Amino acid sequence: MSTYLDHAATTPMRPAARDAVLAQMEHVGNASSLHGAGRLTRRVVEESREAVAEALGARPSEVVFTSGGTESDNISVLGAYEAAQAKDPARDRIIISGVEHHAVLDPAMHLAKSRGARVSFVEPGECGTVQPEALRAAIEEDPGTVALVSVMWANNEVGTVQDIPAMGAICAEHGIPMHTDAVQAVGHVPVDFAAAQVDLLSASGHKFGGPMGAGVLLARRDVAIVPTSHGGGQERSLRSGTLNAAGVAGLAAALTEAVDGMTLEATRVAALRDRFLAATQQLGRDIRISGCWEQGDVTTRLPGNAHITIPGAQGDSLLYLLDAAGIECSTGSACTAGVPQPSHVLIAMGRTEEEARGSLRVSFGWTSTDADVDAVLAALPDAIDRARRAAGAA
Ligand code: PLP
Secondary structure: OOOEEEOOOOOOOOOHHHHHHHHHHOOOOOOOOHHHHHHHHHHHHHHHHHHHHHHHHHHHEEEEEOHHHHHHHHHHHHHHHHHHHOOOOOOEEEEEEEEEEEEEEHHHHHHHHHHEEEEEEEEEOOOOOOOOOHHHHHHHHHHHHEEEEEEEEEEOOOOEOOOOOHHHHHHHHOOOOOOEEEOOOOOOOOHHHHHHOEEEEEEEEEOOOOOOEEEEEEEEEOOOOOOOOOOOOHHHOOOOOEEEEHHHHHHHHHHHHHHHHHHHHHHEEEEEEEEHHHHHOOOOOOOOOOOOOOOOOOOOOOOOOEEEEEOOOHHHHHHHHHHHOOEEHHHHHOOOOOOOOOOOOHOOOOOOOOHHHHHHEOOOOOOOOHHHHHHHHHHHHHHHHHHHHOOOOO
C-alpha cells in the first residue's frame, strides 16, 4: 500500500460525490432537452448550481459549469481581454502575478504573441505573497491601458494564500475586471465571491473531492466577456456544449461537504503539515521550507501544503526514490515535454535555479492521517542521501 501525499494534484473522490455521480449516470437525459428525462437532468444541474453558489458566496446565475480549472482560466483571460479590446483598443495590458499557474500564464503569453498584448508581472515577496499595493502601483502606472488583472487565490506549489479581497477592491476602484484562479483555494480556505469583489473566479472539482473533468467559472452578470468557443449556447454562451450532469452533481456534493467541514478539517490537516515541516528541520539535512510557515496557520498558507527545497538533490530524483519507497508526492512544478524545469514560482520568490531544482511538495488532504506523516518521514532521509549521491553532491 502506498502513501498518497499529492492532494494538490488531485484528491480522492468523496463518497458523497461518487454517490451523486453514479446516481446521475443511471439516468438518461440531456439538460437541454425539453422532455421529462431532460427536465430531470436539468433539475439536478440547477440544484447543483444553487449549492455551488451557496458554498461560494455567489448567485446561482453567476455559476458557469466548465470542464475544469484550465478551461475556466482560459475563458476568463482570453474572453475578458477580447471584451476589453472591443470596448477600447487602448486597453492592451494584462496584469498577472509572477506565481500564476500555466493555465493563466500561458493564455496571457498567447495573447502577447497573437494579439500584441502587453503582460505586466507583479512579483511576490519571498513568502510568495503579492502585495496589494504592488498591484495598485502596476495598475496606476497607466490605468487606462489595463484590460484585466488576474491573481491566483492560493498557489499550487508553495501554498501561499493571497489577499484577494484587497486586490478585488483596488480593481473595483479602477473599474478594471479582475479574475482569480481559486483552484487550490476552493474547499480549503474560505472563498466568498461577492465579498472579494472579483468579476471572474475559477475552481476545479477534483481538487476538493469531486470528479475530474468538472469545473466552475463564477462570472458576475455584468462582466464584459466574449465567449472563446461557440456552439449550443449553454452556460450563458460562455461554455457551449452538453452539460456533464454527472460531473456537475459530483462537484456540487463534494463542494458542499468540503465547505461545511472546512473549519475543523483545515485545523486537522494543518496539524499534519506542521508535524511534517517541523520534523524536516530535525533531519539534519539542510532542508529549507519554501514560503512562510507558522504552526497552525490556516489563512496565509494552505492547510495541506508542505513545500521544501533540498540542496544538492534533484527534485525528480527524490520523487522517483520516494515513489519506489511507496510515497507518492510531487516536485510541485510541471515538466515541459518530460524535461523538469526549475519552478518559475520559486524563481519569482527569489530562489536560485539550483535551489528550485531540489524542490519537493508534500500535500495533505481529507484522507491524510498521522500514519502518512510517519511514512514520509521514515522514507525521506534515505531518499535525500541517495538523490544527493546521484547528483554527485554527497
Ligand atoms: N490552476 C491551479 C492553481 C491549479 O493548481 C490547477 C491544477 O493543478 C489548475 C489551474 C488546472 O486545473 P484543472 O486540472 O482542473 O484543469
